[in-house]
Each structure stands twice: as C-alpha cells, then as structure tokens.
Amino acid sequence: MSLTDTQVDDVLWAARTGDLEVWNILKKELDVTAALASSNDSGNTALHYAAANGHLEFVRQVLPQANLEILLMQNESGNTPLHWAAFNGHLNVAEALVDRIEALEMQDEVTAKRLRAEEDQREHQRHAEKNLEEKDESEDARKAELAHHDEMQSERALWDVRNKAGRGPMSEAQMTDREEVVQMLLSHLCDNARPSPQSTDDLTTRTDNLHVSEA
Secondary structure (H helix, E strand, C coil), X not given: CCCCHHHHHHHHHHHHHCCHHHHHHHHHHCCHHHHHHCCCCCCCCHHHHHHHCCCHHHHHHHHHHCCHHHHCCCCCCCCCHHHHHHHCCCHHHHHHXXXXXXXXXXXXXXXXXXHHHHXXXXXHHHHHHHHHCCCCCCHXXXXXXXXXXXXXXHCCCCCCCCCCCCCCXXXXXXXXXXXXXXXXXXXXXXXXXXXXXHHHXXXXXXXXXXXXXCC
C-alpha cells in the first residue's frame, strides 16, 4: 500500500518533531509498515528523522512495527537511522536501534542473510573502486587487499552498515566525539564476537583507529 505525497509529508513531520499525538492518528489511517518504509527525495524515512533528533519515545513506539529492511534503510548518502543517531550522540536511541536489529536478526534469519549479502556486495564494489585509485599498488596487491577487506566485512555486525563515504555508525560517532555511543557500539561488537583468535584479531583491526578519551 503506497502513501500519497501528503501522507508521506505528515509521517515525516511527526517523526521529525517527535509528535506522538499526530503519529497515533496517522497509524490508525495508514498501513504502518508502508508509513515507516516511506521516504522523501533524499531517501530519509521517519526513523531517520526521529533518530537524528533524539526522539526516544517516538522511536520506541515505532520499533515494534519496524522490520529489518526499514531499520537498515539507507538514504542518498548511505546513512541508516543508526548513523544519524550515532553522529548526533543520541545514546539511548542508538542502543534501542541496535537492540532491535540484533533481536530481529535472530528472529528473521532469511532476511538478515539477504541484507548482509547485499551490504557485503555494495561494500566490495565500493572498496574495489577505491582500490583502483591506488596507482602505486600492483594488481596482485590490490587483489590481496580486497580479499582481506571482504573477509573483514563478512564479520561485521548486521547494523554496522557503511555509508557512501565508507563510514559505519561507530565512525560517525567518533567524528563528533560521541564517546558514550562509541563505547556502547564497541560493547555490542564484543558481546557478539565469536570467542576465537581470528574474531578477536578482526575486532581489534576494525577498531584500532578509534580513540576514546579518558573520562
């Protein structure tokens, strides 16, 4: 069920302002899944705006109706709602999003596997194009580096999506010194890491450029 332009505007306005009263009216009139999946010309959804502005109660109310596709939708810049929550330092919103994604990953393994494969392919293509810019690298060196990148990518958390600049939510949080968000995301990575030397090495490599200041 598609929404009219006016209905999309109403949904996004409610999310941007965190207006639960308006949202509660809209969800009685609209298909909630379609409403949450709708976006504007920049690819931003209701969850993008609610997450960006830190509207925790709005996010909590819509999360039960949000599937994995909605939670991981990327806008024109490749940012998910989690990217925006992390960038703006909205710790509780970011954690609510991560918790919901991780829970649904266990409940809907088929969709999670498909979305992971799609993200792996996008990231492979992005990194392959970036490698071509390295004129001083040999072809063999580029292939080896890309293979290593693909291996690392396969171990990433489902929510750890890369935007078009190649940054995940944790990098976005680090850029704006959102240390609590960085620590929270790191803890989720550690909690979900496989207890093996390889996974430990991968986690270290993924996070070795992150710096969290002492309190």
